[in-house]
Amino acid sequence: xxxxxxxxxxxxxxxxxxxxxxxxxxxxxxxxxxxxxxxxxxxxxxxxxxxxxxxxxxxxxxxxxxxxxxxxxxxxxxxxxxxxxxxxxxxxxxxxxxxxxxxxxxxxxxxxxxxxxxxxxxxxxxxxxxxxxxxxxxxxxxxxxxxxxxxxxxxxxxxxxxxxxxxxxxxxxxxxxxxxxxxxxxxxxxxxxxxxxxxxxxxxxxxxxxxxxxxxxxxxxxxxxxxxxxxxxxxx
Amino acid sequence: xxxxxxxxxxxxxxxxxxxxxxxxxxxxxxxxxxxxxxxxxxxxxxxxxxxxxxxxxxxxxxxxxxxxxxxxxxxxxxxxxxxxxxxxxxxxxxxxxxxxxxxxxxxxxxxxxxxxxxxxxxxxxxxxxxxxxxxxxxxxxxxxxxxxxxxxxxxxxxxxxxxxxxxxxxxxxxxxxxxxxxxxxxxxxxxxxxxxxxxxxxxxxxxxxxxxxxxxxxxxxxxxxxxxxxxxxxxxxxxxxxxxxxxxxxxxxxxxxxxxxxxxxxxxxxxxxxxxxxxxxxxxxxxxxxxxxxxxxxxxxxxxxxxxxxxxxxxxxxxxxxxxxxxxxxxxxxxxxxxxxxxxxxxxxxxxxxxxxxxxxxxxxxxxxxxxxxxxxxxxxxxxxxxxxxxxxxxxxxxxxxxxxxxxxxxxxxxxxxxx
Numbered sequence: 118x119x120x121x122x123x124x125x126x127x128x129x130x131x132x133x134x135x136x137x138x139x140x141x142x143x144x145x146x147x148x149x150x151x152x153x154x155x156x157x158x159x160x161x162x163x164x165x166x167x168x169x170x171x172x173x174x175x176x177x178x179x180x181x182x183x184x185x186x187x188x189x190x191x192x193x194x195x196x197x198x199x200x201x202x203x204x205x206x207x208x209x210x211x212x213x214x215x216x217x218x219x220x221x222x223x224x225x226x227x228x229x230x231x232x233x234x235x236x237x238x239x240x241x242x243x244x245x246x247x248x249x250x251x252x253x254x255x256x257x258x259x260x261x262x263x264x265x266x267x268x269x270x271x272x273x274x275x276x277x278x279x280x281x282x283x284x285x286x287x288x289x290x291x292x293x294x295x296x297x298x299x300x301x302x303x304x305x306x307x308x309x310x311x312x313x314x315x316x317x318x319x320x321x322x323x324x325x326x327x328x329x330x331x332x333x334x335x336x337x338x339x340x341x342x343x344x345x346x347x348x349x350x351x352x353x
Numbered sequence: 354x355x356x357x358x359x360x361x362x363x364x365x366x367x368x369x370x371x372x373x374x375x376x377x378x379x380x381x382x383x384x385x386x387x388x389x390x391x392x393x394x395x396x397x398x399x400x401x402x403x404x405x406x407x408x409x410x411x412x413x414x415x416x417x418x419x420x421x422x423x424x425x426x427x428x429x430x431x432x433x434x435x436x437x438x439x440x441x442x443x444x445x446x447x448x449x450x451x452x453x454x455x456x457x458x459x460x461x462x463x464x465x466x467x468x469x470x471x472x473x474x475x476x477x478x479x480x481x482x483x484x485x486x487x488x489x490x491x492x493x494x495x496x497x498x499x500x501x502x503x504x505x506x507x508x509x510x511x512x513x514x515x516x517x518x519x520x521x522x523x524x525x526x527x528x529x530x531x532x533x534x535x536x537x538x539x540x541x542x543x544x545x546x547x548x549x550x551x552x553x554x555x556x557x558x559x560x561x562x563x564x565x566x567x568x569x570x571x572x573x574x575x576x577x578x579x580x581x582x583x584x585x586x587x588x589x590x591x592x593x594x595x596x597x598x599x600x601x602x603x604x605x606x607x608x609x610x611x612x613x614x615x616x617x618x619x620x621x622x623x624x625x626x627x628x629x630x631x632x633x634x635x636x637x638x639x640x641x642x643x644x645x646x647x648x649x650x651x652x653x654x655x656x657x658x659x660x661x662x663x664x665x666x667x668x669x670x671x672x673x674x675x676x677x678x679x680x681x682x683x684x685x686x687x688x689x690x691x692x693x694x695x696x697x698x699x700x701x702x703x704x705x706x707x708x709x710x711x712x713x714x715x716x717x718x719x720x721x722x723x724x725x726x727x728x729x730x731x732x733x734x735x736x737x738x739x740x741x742x743x744x745x746x747x748x749x750x751x752x753x754x755x756x757x758x759x760x761x762x763x764x765x766x767x768x769x770x771x772x773x
Contacts, residue, residue, distance in 0.1 A: 163770055172678065172768035193683055200681020205769060207679065210672055213360075215367030228681030279680065291770075 120184065121287060121319045122146040122169070127178035129164060138164050139175070140345035144337070148286075150319055151310055153333035157325040160339045166291055166323065170203060171195030183286055200229040204280025204318070206290040206309075211276035212264040219260050222246040222278045225285075232283025242282075249278040253308050270301045274308070281312055288313060289321045294329070306332050357686050361693045364673070368666065375659045376702050382648075382655035383706025383745070384713065389648040390738055391710070393641050395729045399480065400634055403547045404597075404626045406478030408606050411435065411443065411613055412595035414620035418636070421629040424455060424595040426548045427465040431457065434592035439619045443596070446612065448605040451476050454593040456560045459531070461519045464505045466553045468560030468590075474500070476599055479547045480728065489513050490540030493556055496584050499536040500554040503544035513538050519553065519563065529572060531563040534580045546725060558588040598623075652745060655702070656752055663695055663756040671763055679769035687764040692750075692757030699749035703742055707734065 124144040130137040139161045146152050156162035167173040168180060171187050172195075180188045187198055204225065212221045223246055226233040236245045247260060253274040264272060273293055280288050290309065294302040306322070310332060313320045322333060330336050365372045404410075404425050412420040413433030422428040444452035453476055456468035471492045474485050490513035493500055499519075501511055511517065515538045521529040536555060544550055562583040566576045578586075600606060606625065613623035674687050682690075714731050722728050734742070 167768050167770070170679070170769055193685075196678075196681060196683040199679075205679040207770065211676060213673055213676055215363050216360075220363075224677075225680040228686075 119148045120145055121148045121150070121182065122321070123179070123181040123184075125179040125181075127168070127175050127180065129161075129168060129173065129175045137176075137345040139168070139343055141165075141178075141342050142344070144342055146319060146321065146335070148319055149317060150335050151313065151333045152319075152321050152335045152337060153330050154321060154323045154337045154339055155325065155327055155330070156323055156339035161343050161345060162323055162339055163291070165339065165343075166205075166289060169287075169289060169321075170199050170205065172199075197229075200225065201231045202285050203287045203289060204282075204285045206273070206276045206280045206288070206293040208292040209269065209272070209296045211279075212272055214263075214265050216264065217261050218250070218255065218264055218267070218275050219243065219246055221264055221275055222250065222282055225279060226283055229283060229285075232285060236283050246278065246282060249281055249312070250275070252312060253278050269296050270305065273297065273305060277305070277309055277312070281316060281318070284316045284318065286319060287321065288318045289323070291323045292325070293322075294324070295326070302329070357682075357690045358693055358697075360677075361690050361697060364670075364690070365694055365697065371662060371666070372698065375662050376698055376705065378658050379652075379655045379699060379702025380705035380709055382652040383703050383742070384709040386648040386652050386741065386745075387706065387710045387734070387738055388713070389644055390741065391714075391729055393644060394735070397634060397641070399546055399728065401627065401630050402480040403630065404477070404479060405482055406476065406599065407597045407626055408600040408603065409598040409610060409613070409623045410595060410626055410629075411440075411598060411621055411623045414622045417622065417624040417629045418633050420595065420622055420624055421626065421633060423457065424597075425626065427457065427467070427552060431594045434594055435596065435621060436592050436619055437590050439616065439621065440593055440596055442618075443613060443616070444598075446609060448601050448609050449598055450601045451599040453477070453597045454557055454590075455595050455597070456557055456590065456592075457594045459519045459521055459560065459563070461505070461517055461553045462509060464502070464509075464551050464553055466499075466519045466555060466560075468555055468557040468593075470557055473554065473597075476597065477549070479545050479549070483545075485545065485549070486543040488541045488543040490538070493539050493554070493559075495537075495539075496556065496559050496562055496588075497534060497536045497580060498539045498555070498559075500540040500542060501538055502542055502550040502552045502554075504550040505553055506538075506541040511538050511541070513540060517553070519555070521567070533577065534563045534583065544723065546722075546728075557590055557593070561588040561590050562586075656699070656749055659695060659698055660752055660755055663691065664759060667691070667756060667760055667763065670760075671767055674760060674764045675767050675769050678764055678767075684761045684764045688754075688757040688761040691760040692753040695753030695756060696746075696750050699746060699753070703746065707742075 122144065124141050127139055127141040128137055129139040164173065168175060169182065174188050179186055182198065183202060185198070187195055190198065213224065216224065223242055226236060226242055233242065236242050239245070250260060255271060255274055259267065259271065264275060267275065276293070294305055297305060306329060310320065410420060410424050412424060413431060413435055415432050419429060423431050440454055443449065451472060453469055453473045457465060459466040474492050477485055488503065499517060505511065516535045517538065518530050518532045518535050521531065536559070542549065565583045565586060566573055566578045600609060610623045610625070613621050677687065711731065714729060718729055718731060
């Protein structure tokens, strides 16, 4: 099995602060895995996701995604890499308010020719968007709706469809269920996992809520692998 | 490049209320800029066309602008006169096709009275060789008859058949009136937008007639000659103020001018109206430039307003930018998105501004021509106007980079998530 994510000797700190935020010796995630990363606030979770997205670069160490060292790529290439290979779902307000449901789902295809090509290989982009939306329980009546008219749960499912379209290799979900109630939370995770299984994406699910661990194959506690947190705790 | 312009359009549409206000301010400032430019050009043309078809204006020797001012614009007074004898000799020059004498010095309730001959109505041209037309009545034919300019008739409420009395001197309030020799209005001219509208025209002989019992600028005491008696006298003038000359061919203009300027019997000055008008306009050019400068500043204010609106909206749009970043947008895309929005507003503003101007012209053109005698042509934008708009678009595009850069910085700092 190929390594989708491989982090070695990673050190990151904000320029102004002396204390590192992240200090990870090693983190390996293999293709097709469903990984739960447990990270309460303050554990360096957002920083890790920004590093994986190529929006930040580490002070030292390696970040390899799909066996490509991304932290040494120029900024533009990192943006391309993110567009082509990663789908993000965030906590809330994931959607562009002035675009319809369909337009929001199609948005990544504008920035990633490979994902567009993959979608167009098997039909039209709109059909694929509708297919994903219907798999996520959003039907025809929602497709052309304004996203602001949707419930929070529906909005998160639109965000999931947007992350999944064009089958990027990696899906990163950052607390996508924190604004949902328990029933909807479970339903959402099950839908997301089912879609990742069908499409073969590697899923990284980040949350502070350990009750969700049971849905996943692999569980990582960010506080355990991030030595910077220990240092800070000791310092404090 | 990713087609972010669609995003920019949709984003603008989402904020259509504030965007349309911004658009309106730009459109209005563009319309103002173009409107001022139109009026500037047209008033210059109309000014240059105050007199046309006349090849030379001849008066006593003074400055060319001064001669133009008193003979055409009825501003100021002649320093000296041209003797009737010289005038008669000059008009016999082979190259002279027609000549019209004018005599100034009297007034009627603030309006200048000009003595001339009926030939004046035939030969005087204004604008693009437009002849004078009568709104009512006909030229004077009897001694005590007058033809009024359009403004005189309108302001003072005269019609053909009205009786008027002319006064000695050019002031608003005259102490000496030629009240024993009243005039009858026989005609009223159509509005021309030239100083003609503010002139009372009488015959040269009439000027002579009202002054038969005058000498050296004052009434001779004890001597009063009645209107009827004056009419029987020899009313050949001794001198005139100036004369308009039309020549057989334009080629001879400079030859005749040289001849008049070196006329041995009397110091005279002949000027080319076009040249003198240009000289005069150049003296007034400052006002014209000030007007244009003001409208340029209005456009700048419009641009600054737009940039301010976009800058203040940026903070609310950081989330939008972060989402775009997370789906793969580069900071450069964000810059294009925001700057593109500004450029689109400017482009649309220019188009709407042009539309506003033409719409306004279609409605107001006849009104302006009627009211001010200024004809503003509804033509395609001139090259100069297009280059003004081009410069505006260029400056606007450069200015649009400001909010774009600001958004670029935000999006570099925020990445995919906003820490607020």
